[in-house]
Each structure stands twice: as C-alpha cells, then as structure tokens.
Amino acid sequence: MPAWQVIGSDDRLELVGELRLADAPAIWRAMRAATREHAPRQIDVSKATAIDGAVMSLLSEVIRGCTCELVGATPAIAEVAHLYLGARQLPHPVHERAIARLGDATYRAVRAVGDVAAFTGDLAIALGATVRNRRAADWRSLPALIERAGIDGLPIVVLLNFLIGFVGAFQTTRYLQQFGANIYVADIVGISVTRELSPLITAIIISGRSGAAYAAELGTMRVSEEIDALRTMGIGPTAYLVLPRVIALAVVAPVLTLLGDITGVLGGLAVGKASLSLTATGFMNELRTIVVASDVWTGLVKSVAFGVAIALIGCRHGLSTRGAAAGVGRGTTATIVACLFSIVILDTLATMVFREFGL
C-alpha cells in the first residue's frame, strides 16, 4: 500500500499522504491520468502530510495554464506551494511557430551579411587610420604571421598540389593512351592546375591552417577580455590585429599558389614519364605551347582574393566570439565552413569575370 494517493474527479484533484521524489514516477502517472480529460479547478491537499519540491514541481506542470486553487494546505505545504506555484497563474509555454523560426533565421542571415559589410567598412577605415599613423597596426607581428601562414604551411601545400597533379594526370592516362594522345596530359594538367586546382587546394589548406587559427586566436583574446583591454588603451582591434593578418594572407596565398602550380605540374610530369613514356623535354615543350601567362596570373589573382577573404572571415569570427571555450570552438568551426563556402563562390565569380574578358 503506497504512502500516497492521487484521486481525480471531474474538476477536482485530491492528493493524500506523503508525496515525495522517491514515488514521483508513479505520482506523475497518476496525476497525468487524473487530469487527462479535465483540467482541475481545485486541488485538495488537506489529507497530504508532506509534499516535497519535486512533486510540487510536477503539480505546477499539471496545472500550468489552468485556473485552479489549492485548498487545505498545512502551513508547511503552503510554504512549498507558494515557492513553486507562486501567487500568479502559470502561463502556457510559448511554442515558436515554424514561420516565426524561418523569419528569425532570415533576419539573422540578412544581419550576418550586414555584419560582413560593416566589418569590411571597419577595415577600410582602419586602413585609412594606418596610412595616417603607421603605429595603428601591429607591424611587428607581420613577419611572424607570414612565416606561420607561408613557410610553415609550405610542405603540406607542396605535397598536396603534387598529389593533385599526379592523380589528375593518372586519371586521364587510360583515355589518352586509347587515342594515342599521351602528350596532351601536359595540356590537361597545366591548365587545370594553374587556373583552378592549385589556387583552390592552396586556399583550402590556408583556411584550415590560418583561417581557423585566426578565429581561435582572436576568439580567445575576446573571451579573456584582451580585445577590450586594447580598446581601453585606445587601440582599434581592426587596425591592430586584423590588418596585419589580411596583408599576411594576401602576400602568402599567391606565393604558395605559384609553388603549388609548379609542384602540381611536376606531379603530372611524373605520371607522363612513368605511365605515358613521355620525356621531360617533350612534356615541358607541350606545356609551354598551351599554358600562357594569363593562365598563371588569373590563378594568382584569385588566390589573393581567397587569402583576403580567409583572413577577414577568420578575424571576424574571432572578434565576434561570445562565451568561453565553447564559443571559441564554435567560431573556429564556423570559420572553416564560411571560408570553404566563400572560396567556391569567389572562384565561380572570378572564372565568369575572366571568361567575360576573354582571359
């Protein structure tokens, strides 16, 4: 025989005995069953000897949104009831509609675009401030930033571009051999690597290394109030921290891309020699006839745009970090996603513009 009872009638709920957390699962089921069809108007606790906070919490949920009165409470129960139920009627929980959520998401997306525009504007102002006063930016950090993004990232850029050139050439060998067109592997590798693959692969590597690092670095500075400290010292974080990073990646990205071009072509040459019986001289002669200077420099122009975009995205996410360690993690993840998205969009736009100008 349980030490408690829940008795429900049309508009009345009666609680009897000692109602505590240990029996809460059964009490919850009994209260739910008793109030399923009719919301109670009166809750009688005159025969209850004790009600703890857990059961009073459940009771508050049962009577949420309905007008009812608690009767017969002992002073001790009345005190717990007052604490949990209060004098006011409990409101219905508000469930946001799908259309409202969609509107909210749209508003946030539009605001994000506005934020990016504002951030770019800030950077332009910072650039002006730096022209007027060179000390506005932290130029001493520039060599280290270039070293970290460039020299430290060189091995992986070289290796991946070589492998991309190698694999790209390898995929075509079977078809080229069928038509006796082995020499055209140089054309395929030369054009694809210089115009598309090297700038893209290099930008993706820079996103993962430098973009994420900028977001984490500036995000940590933000949550530990270092950015605020800079402001209190009259130092604008955009000029001081963002500008050197943007310049670093604008310099590093085309240099790495050019090295990626060379190693990508070498990957194609390795396949040409090993699988297609081509000589290095033949491969290079064919490459010179098909790859012109504009193929290389359009790729380099794109890589400058990618570098600037990656730096801006990483720094913006870092400076807008909220919360502690979790916020830094979220900002870093968001940076990678936004960088990859932006790189593909910029690449598409640049390709269309270059095509329009016959490049």
Next chain:
Amino acid sequence: MTAIVEVHDLSIGWSRDEVLLEHASFDVRTGEIFGLLGRSASGKTTLLRVLAGLEAPLAGTIEMRVTEHDHCPALGVMFQQGALFGSMTIADNVALPLQRWTDLPPDAIRAIARAKLRLVGLEAAFDVMPANLSGGMRKRAAIARALALEPPILMLDEPSSGLDPITSAEIDALIATLAHALGLTVIVVTHELGSIDAIIDRCILLDRDSRSILAQGTPRELRDSTVPRVQHFFHRTPEHV
C-alpha cells in the same frame, strides 16, 4: 534542534605534512544555515569538500544523520564557479541528476527542471547554454541543479563571491528563502561579511595560522568576541601593516 551533521576531532589537509585544520569538532543543526568562515587559504573549501565526501579527512569522524532514498545523494553541492556542464543547456544541467537517479519520464524531468529554474528566477534561461549566462545567473542555475534531488542538506561554496552587491544580496535572499521554505540545512562557505550578517544562523571561523577553529557561535557572538584575530576578520582590520 537536533544535529544533522556531527564532526568530531577532524583533521584535513593534503597530507600529514600539509595540514589545513586539526582536531576540529562542531555540529550543524537541522534547518539552520551554517557558515564556514575564514581568510583565504584557511581551508574552508577543503572542509566543505571533506563534508561533501569529495576528499578524505586525515583523521576524525563525520556523522551525517540523513536518510538516503535509493542511494540517491543526500547532499546538493554548489561549487564556487557553478561547475555547470558547458555542453548542456541549463535545463539539461538541472535534469541530469534526475535522469541518473529517478525513473521519471522525460516530460516529468523537464517539468521539474523548469520548476527548479523558476524557483531561482531563471525559467527564461531554460534552453540557454551556461556560457551565455552571467556569473550570478550561473550560480543560481547551479543552486537549481543542487536542489534537483530534494537533498536535505545544501552545500554552497562562496555563493556570492565575485558578484555585485545587489546580485549578491539576491543570492543571499534566495538561499534564506529556500532554506526556510524547504526546511533545508545549508552549509555555506563565505567570507562576505554582508552574507554572514544576512543569512547565517551559526558559524565557525577557521584560522590558517593555528590550523584550528578560532571561534564558533552566532555571527553576533563572533562579532562581539574579544579574540584579536576574530576582531580582525569581523572588523576588516589588517593583522600586519
């Protein structure tokens, strides 16, 4: 009032060579708010951790006269920084002990979590992550989580430290209200004089130099003490200048 916690000849510290408190004896009575006071590094938090069973004492006994239901913890503990799980919402933080210790269905657990958060004035932060709360709100959420299993004893480690005077007073008022309405016994570590005067019924003052309890009684009794070190503490006068 009967004693709910009895401490006899207790010694605590990191090792036999690093003792923080020796031969301490005191009791905590049912339904009172009991203060562990003292200067920084006097061992207040360590004593609370020993009482909570998180650290082993070097010597002595602690007797807790509480009934454990289904091995469910009889103590609710609020840590100094809240110790909320950053990867969970506030509601999930409060729900966690209920999921661990009860067979309640998810809707009932959410209902209890909501009510506990309402109790501490945080219902609006139900689905908010801890990182997005202020220090005072995090402490309130931590109190709600500590109350989830209806413990008869609530242990609070510096609940009002690092907060502005108004938030600090609000936390004090919340503790007093909860203790009174729910019949809780509260053991609180503090060195905030405002909190001591506002909510504490009885207290002990730990002394780091003598590694002992310097005084015990009501805050008024300690304030009126003629012992110099007790006077330094309650009248905020430096020992060495």
